Amino acid sequence: MPPSPEATPPGAPLTGAAPWRSLCTDCGLSRSSDPRRCGRACQFIAPDYPALERQVHGRERDPARPDELHFGPFRRMVRARLAEPRSGAQWTGITTRIGERLLETGAVDAVLTMTATPGDPWRPRPALITRAADMAAARGMRMGYAPLLALLEPARQQGVRRLAVIGIPCQVYALRALEAELGFDRLYVIGTPCSDNTTTERFLEFLALLDDDPASITYLEFRADFHAEVRYTDGRVRSIPFLQLPISRLPADFFPLTCRTCVDYTNVLADITIGYMGGEGRQWLIVRNARGEELLDLLGPEIQCEAPGTAGRRAAHVRGFIENVRRAAGGLPLRRMPGWLRPLVGWLMPRIGPRGLEFARTRVEMKAAETVLHLRREQPARMRHMVPAHVWALVEPYGIVPQRGERE
Ligand SMILES: Cc1cc2nc3c(=O)[nH]c(=O)nc-3n(C[C@H](O)[C@H](O)[C@H](O)COP(=O)(O)OP(=O)(O)OC[C@H]3O[C@@H](n4cnc5c(N)ncnc54)[C@H](O)[C@@H]3O)c2cc1C
Ligand code: SF4
Ligand code: SF4
Numbered sequence: 001m002p003p004s005p006e007a008t009p010p011g012a013p014l015t016g017a018a019p020w021r022s023l024c025t026d027c028g029l030s031r032s033s034d035p036r037r038c039g040r041a042c043q044f045i046a047p048d049y050p051a052l053e054r055q056v057h058g059r060e061r062d063p064a065r066p067d068e069l070h071f072g073p074f075r076r077m078v079r080a081r082l083a084e085p086r087s088g089a090q091w092t093g094i095t096t097r098i099g100e101r102l103l104e105t106g107a108v109d110a111v112l113t114m115t116a117t118p119g120d121p122w123r124p125r126p127a128l129i130t131r132a133a134d135m136a137a138a139r140g141m142r143m144g145y146a147p148l149l150a151l152l153e154p155a156r157q158q159g160v161r162r163l164a165v166i167g168i169p170c171q172v173y174a175l176r177a178l179e180a181e182l183g184f185d186r187l188y189v190i191g192t193p194c195s196d197n198t199t200t201e202r203f204l205e206f207l208a209l210l211d212d213d214p215a216s217i218t219y220l221e222f223r224a225d226f227h228a229e230v231r232y233t234d235g236r237v238r239s240i241p242f243l244q245l246p247i248s249r250l251p252a253d254f255f256p257l258t259c260r261t262c263v264d265y266t267n268v269l270a271d272i273t274i275g276y277m278g279g280e281g282r283q284w285l286i287v288r289n290a291r292g293e294e295l296l297d298l299l300g301p302e303i304q305c306e307a308p309g310t311a312g313r314r315a316a317h318v319r320g321f322i323e324n325v326r327r328a329a330g331g332l333p334l335r336r337m338p339g340w341l342r343p344l345v346g347w348l349m350p351r352i353g354p355r356g357l358e359f360a361r362t363r364v365e366m367k368a369a370e371t372v373l374h375l376r377r378e379q380p381a382r383m384r385h386m387v388p389a390h391v392w393a394l395v396e397p398y399g400i401v402p403q404r405g406e407r408e
Pocket of ligand 2: 029030037038116170
């Protein structure tokens, strides 16, 4: 069992209750001493990506540079793995290993990240970790929301001056929006992509549909080869084609509107983004600025890197997905396909579907289309402020364009 983080003992009261907001993933800001800051720091209110991209990376994304429209500003992308994958990690553990290295080398006083709730392994719980050995407790993915940024003020009170934060895009947006006033001497931001999150309760319902003994499931990942990988306490591993997942049995509101309309899949405001979508079975790193290079350098020969590949064509897949989202009218975008055809298509997709960077572009475009279609249907008044220009540019090739009042 991994050690528990030193600075946040299990069971310690975390924060007060969060005020209710209609589009909110409880990033933690509303639980801080000044919840009014949500108004200027929330991804779901009036985000200003160009301004924050300039602040963080020194420039906005440049649609003329390959892939920046899709993935945000970056210096380089790599396909990578740790030479010695860490047990309990979601992939090979690059994310938490960088956190360990920052603490080992004394580059930071603490790493703010998620661990699991004691006795409730799928429920995320924020922790301020100050000892490298305790980073092991953060390995792996939990499903759900937890107020990561609520620990920023306690961190300052504990004397943390140099901090690293590992976060998902909605957390990182608020962090960057307030970075200047937080007063840390140094801030490193390690981001992961994020999509299709939901509450831990809802996620546990999904596990119960996947297996008669959901408590025995220790790991789930939606891989880039169109299969979900499921691991069990007894060491079994199952690989299930997406098309055979029990999605049709989920309630229409399984994914909250926040995650159906999130505009930053690839965490563009992080110094480095660590995901898997463009990695063809390996991890996929987007190094965005000098600080991101510094973070990657910390791993030295521990990390094996190569250029990412790309294959296949995304347009027909994205178009089909958009049709399904429209047909589902707010519910889950299910494919209309007879049951007997599903195994065959499930077998074919990893072979003929988009792969590598093309898979990542496919997913980013699908997500952009979902944003527009779901918001238009459920909260049209939000569109003018919430949908950034890059999202419109991503969906325009599919005939999705702003209607009156939706832009400016
Ligand atoms: C809800 C969710 C959805 C994701 N969807 C995608 C996706 O569609 N495409 C993609 O390429 N990558 C996605 N990721 C990222 C991916 O799952 C891996 O976390 C990432 O590739 C890093 O792998 P690793 O082995 O380096 O991580 P590890 O070294 O195992 O570290 C994982 C890190 O994630 C943090 N974390 C775990 N759960 C949460 C949570 N609920 N909220 C915030 N932080 C958390 C941990 O604190 C830890 O720091 C998603 C992550 C989450 C949390
Ligand atoms: S800033 Fe965070 S806490 Fe505030 S409304 Fe947005 S997601 Fe919720
Ligand atoms: S999908 Fe977007 S809004 Fe939902 S948890 Fe992930 S980053 Fe936050």
